Amino acid sequence: MxxxxxxxxxxxxxxxxxxxxxxxxxxxxxxxxxxxxxxxxxxxxxxxxxxxxxxxxxxxxxxxxxxxxxxxxxxxxxxxxxxxxxxxxxxxxxxxxxxxxxxxxxxxxxxxxxxxxxxxxxxxxxxxxxxxxxxxxxxxxxxxxxxxxxxxxxxxxAPALAPVRTSTFSGPFSLAILDTRKVMDEFLPGEMHLAAPMVLCVHDRRDNGVHVGLFLAPQSEARFLGLQPCMGHGPVEVPPALEVTSNTARVNGKEAALPLLGTPHRTLVARSGYVVASAVDSQRLWVLDSP
Structure with missing residues (x-):
């Protein structure tokens, strides 16, 4: 120098x-x-x-x-x-x-x-x-x-700043089943929270320092954002009533199938029209969306 x-x-x-x-x-x-x-x-x-x-x-x-x-x-x-x-x-x-x-x-x-x-x-x-x-x-x-x-x-x-909808959850429902192994082999979905109305942060169940981001998109177009730091908690929402049992979700009085879910581990419902669920024994995420 x-x-x-x-x-x-x-x-x-x-x-x-x-x-x-x-x-x-x-x-x-x-x-x-x-x-x-x-x-x-x-x-x-x-x-x-x-x-x-x-x-x-x-x-x-x-x-x-x-x-x-x-x-x-x-x-x-x-x-x-x-x-x-x-x-x-x-x-x-x-x-x-x-x-x-x-x-x-x-x-x-x-x-x-x-x-x-x-x-x-x-x-x-x-x-x-x-x-x-x-x-x-x-x-x-x-x-x-x-x-x-x-x-x-x-x-x-562009997708992150798309206009946010407010859903009535009246159906019809579409479903995407996403495998977190495509992001990280050993990832096991744990806590989930919204960072924005259509952006989900999913924490690894076994490693507090590992997180996967997810864009919630209609017509089964939800997709991973890859490994992320925790993206923080977005605005507090008052979501509609949600009940998830084995292979079924009931939201706002409407029922939709969650095939092969088994025993739920974590569930989340967003006012923008999405229900996300993980299972006790799976690395997958089930994402329902409704207009």
Missing amino acids: SEPWETLASEVAADGERRHSGWDPELFDSLVRGPGAALWGALQARPRRERVVGAWLKLTAEAVGLGHVDRASAQHLLSGKGAMPDSMTLMARCLLQLSLAQLPAYPEEQAVALLVRTWNLCEGLAGQPVWLNRYVASAAASAPALEKLDAFLTTTL
Whole structure:
């Protein structure tokens, strides 16, 4: 690392401590010495690398100061180990993972502009419900191109932001039976709660740190969101009456079949028109929906 770089890092750190009450000097120093040094090494030409890494450093300092990057998310992203922490944000993934891999391929001006654009797109999620940021950060594990981050967000958020219906549960009912083994071999559905009217968070029965997200969609189109940190509890609902027995659900006075369910373990009903059930001895989820 050069003397100008060391000077810039010190100046940015001092500015961060002055401006942010939640400043974490040890975290920022570790990011300077870790991903900052890696990005510096990947950019060979001067002054290109000084400008690009300098822009990355300033944005990373702002992210630390605002809480978009914390120790848990940094450790997970940089080590690649352990379950995704609840504090994970899209900002952290973009700054500490995607930018390190992708920025060296761009000319100086384009790389700096891409960093700023990425910051603006990620910051737009900061004021959204916690589950939404966690969901998008998890989806971004597939490493979308920063240059196409806006398209990735549009596609990823579209089903999550679809208009919410209020169901009368009058039927007809459609059914989807989803196997959580497609997400994780050993997953066993336990506690379930809504993160949003049409987004379900399912906890693993044996490991409190493992969760699966589920989009509730009509016409048997419910689908997994993959492994997630707990997406938090959404608005409190007053659901209709629900009774689930072996292979049958009765909701709001209407009856629907739950074939092969057997003994229920957990059940949930959402005002948006969904009944979700798990069984004592199965890794599957039964999802009923009704207009």
